[in-house]
Amino acid sequence: MEKYIEMNHVSFYYDKTEALQDVSLTVNEGDFLAIIGPNGSGKSTLMKIILGLLKPMKGDVRLFGKPVEEFRDRACIGYVSQKSNSFNSGFPATVYEVVRSGLAKKTGLFAKYPSDASDQVKEALISVGMQAYSDRPISALSGGQQQRVFIARALISKPKILLLDEPTVGIDQQNMQSFYRMLTHLNKHHGITIILITHDVDAVSKSISHVACLNRTIHFHGYQKEMESLSDEQLEAWYGHPVRRVKHEGGHVHD
Amino acid sequence: MIEAIFTYDFLRQAFISGILIGLMAPLLGVFIVVRRLSLIADALSHVTLAGIAGSLFLSQSVPALALLNPLYLGMASAVAGSTLIEKLRTLYKHYQELAIPIIMSGGLGLAALFISLADGFRTDLFSYLFGSVSAVSYQDMWIVIGVTVIVLVFLIGFFKELFVLSFDEEYAHASGLPAKWIHFLFMVVTALVIAASMRIVGILLVSSLMTLPVAAAMRLAKSFKGAILWSLLFGQTSVLFGLVSAFYLDLAPGATIVLTSILILLIVIAIMGRKGRRV
Numbered sequence: 001m002e003k004y005i006e007m008n009h010v011s012f013y014y015d016k017t018e019a020l021q022d023v024s025l026t027v028n029e030g031d032f033l034a035i036i037g038p039n040g041s042g043k044s045t046l047m048k049i050i051l052g053l054l055k056p057m058k059g060d061v062r063l064f065g066k067p068v069e070e071f072r073d074r075a076c077i078g079y080v081s082q083k084s085n086s087f088n089s090g091f092p093a094t095v096y097e098v099v100r101s102g103l104a105k106k107t108g109l110f111a112k113y114p115s116d117a118s119d120q121v122k123e124a125l126i127s128v129g130m131q132a133y134s135d136r137p138i139s140a141l142s143g144g145q146q147q148r149v150f151i152a153r154a155l156i157s158k159p160k161i162l163l164l165d166e167p168t169v170g171i172d173q174q175n176m177q178s179f180y181r182m183l184t185h186l187n188k189h190h191g192i193t194i195i196l197i198t199h200d201v202d203a204v205s206k207s208i209s210h211v212a213c214l215n216r217t218i219h220f221h222g223y224q225k226e227m228e229s230l231s232d233e234q235l236e237a238w239y240g241h242p243v244r245r246v247k248h249e250g251g252h253v254h255d
Numbered sequence: 256m257i258e259a260i261f262t263y264d265f266l267r268q269a270f271i272s273g274i275l276i277g278l279m280a281p282l283l284g285v286f287i288v289v290r291r292l293s294l295i296a297d298a299l300s301h302v303t304l305a306g307i308a309g310s311l312f313l314s315q316s317v318p319a320l321a322l323l324n325p326l327y328l329g330m331a332s333a334v335a336g337s338t339l340i341e342k343l344r345t346l347y348k349h350y351q352e353l354a355i356p357i358i359m360s361g362g363l364g365l366a367a368l369f370i371s372l373a374d375g376f377r378t379d380l381f382s383y384l385f386g387s388v389s390a391v392s393y394q395d396m397w398i399v400i401g402v403t404v405i406v407l408v409f410l411i412g413f414f415k416e417l418f419v420l421s422f423d424e425e426y427a428h429a430s431g432l433p434a435k436w437i438h439f440l441f442m443v444v445t446a447l448v449i450a451a452s453m454r455i456v457g458i459l460l461v462s463s464l465m466t467l468p469v470a471a472a473m474r475l476a477k478s479f480k481g482a483i484l485w486s487l488l489f490g491q492t493s494v495l496f497g498l499v500s501a502f503y504l505d506l507a508p509g510a511t512i513v514l515t516s517i518l519i520l521l522i523v524i525a526i527m528g529r530k531g532r533r534v
């Protein structure tokens with residue numbers, strides 16, 4: 001099994017705020033890792049460091065065995081950022097145009113989109129259940145639908161790994177269920193490795209293989225099943241305040 | 256009119272330049288508007304004015320430079336201005352819009368200095384401010400043609416990347432696109448278009464030819480392709496109608512071109528009413 005992502009003793013500061021301290025993490029081919037943690041615990045920062053958008057002050061990051069700064073094959077990685085702070089809302093573009101733009105990193109400067117781009121867009125839209133919306137303006141879609149389109153944009157370059165930063169914020173309960181079913185399908189049947197930042201541990205617990213609990217530093221990282229073996233003290237130390245724990249058959253953790 | 260274009264060199268030069276400007280200003284303008292850089296374009300036009308005034312002053316006071324085409328210094332100062340704006344925008348991370356008044360007043364201040372040093376430039380300056388049908392020289396026309404080629408190569412070559420960068424900057428970085436370089440080139444190309452458009456539209460109205468056709472197009476278009484095509488149609492219509500009416504009514508083309516594009520915008524708003532896209 002190939003090591004897709006390796007972080008070794010990574011620390012990161014914004015000016016004076018320490019966002020991450022001595023974080024080490026490994027993600028292997030086929031994993032479905034959920035990263036959970038309170039607001040401001042450094043989850044988005046961690047993802048941006050994996051992507052090379054931020055440079056760690058200490059430690060090193062390797063993607064597919066290569067140091068992140070030397071990694072060029074960007075089509076291998078699909079990224080959907082935390083919605084609120086990214087895309088230009090009101091932008092005049094159709095769903096089709098947005099999804100097709102995911103091929104840009106694969107196509108190279110001065111080259112045209114491939115001639116079968118429209119088939120690829122269709123396929124990507126089908127895999128997120130949005131094929132009926134191809135000609136709609138992106139700004140006319142609901143938050144949850146936009147999120148699916150962004151996943152299609154990430155999928156179109158046939159990535160080996162998908163990084164999703166709180167993709168279900170603003171999506172209602174029902175759509176969330178089908179959204180996670182879709183992720184499970186991508187992971188199980190298309191072999192796509194997934195890193196998911198989320199607050200709904202409950203909803204995903206059946207799909208994920210690994211969990212990492214983050215609060216500036218990693219408090220737990222291992223198989224989803226092992227998480228129930230955490231002691232109350234460990235959980236408290238992680239969340240920074242007393243944690244109410246509810247056990248179901250699956251053994252989930254509530255805060 | 257057609258006959259006059261074939262008869263008079265100056266008219267032919269004005270129309271060829273006008274058509275090319277009506278092509279590249281709205282084309283680049285689509286990206287300027289969606290990237291929320293409209294005010295930066297406006298600030299750059301004032302820096303260009305400083306270059307033009309400086310060049311006119313030099314021509315007046317240094318006999319050897321009497322024939323220097325002011326477009327060159329205008330372009331150079333626009334490009335310098337665009338890099339300065341970027342510097343300022345990184346310096347004032349949390350108040351990026353401060354770069355605009357700083358550059359704008361700096362440009363106007365310098366322009367005013369050169370103009371008063373030279374004791375006014377008579378009609379020359381007026382044509383730079385508001386455009387002219389008769390002042391487009393053969394050399395000016397070739398500069399416009401050259402800039403058009405640069406703009407088209409840039410926009411066609413980087414179309415995908417510019418789309419990604421405009422739509423979602425963070426995603427562009429995550430995709431490993433050379434976003435910084437593309438943005439820098441974009442600002443340089445914008446500066447060139449502003450300087451090149453000045454002969455026809457005039458420096459004070461250049462940025463409106465980049466934004467008004469796009470503003471109308473955005474109400475109509477559902478796709479990015481649509482926004483581009485509508486912008487080109489509106490921009491070209493404004494330039495042609497504006498030039499013809501400026502010629503017959505002996506008005507500054509800057510005025511007629513910009514007022515035509517305002518009229519188009521009003522018509523689009525009236526027709527689309529509340530049905531138009533909210534942007």
Ligand SMILES: Nc1ncnc2c1ncn2[C@@H]1O[C@H](COP(=O)(O)OP(=O)(O)O)[C@@H](O)[C@H]1O
Pocket residue numbers: 014015017018019037038039040041042043044045046
């Ligand atoms: N651009 C930034 N500049 C300064 N501080 C930041 C910035 N982004 C995040 N932070 C701080 O870093 C910490 C971690 O943020 P983040 O990674 O966004 O957390 P999470 O995604 O878990 O909510 C927080 O304390 C946040 O305030």
Ligand SMILES: [Mg+2]
Pocket residue numbers: 043044045082165
């Ligand atoms: Mg976050």
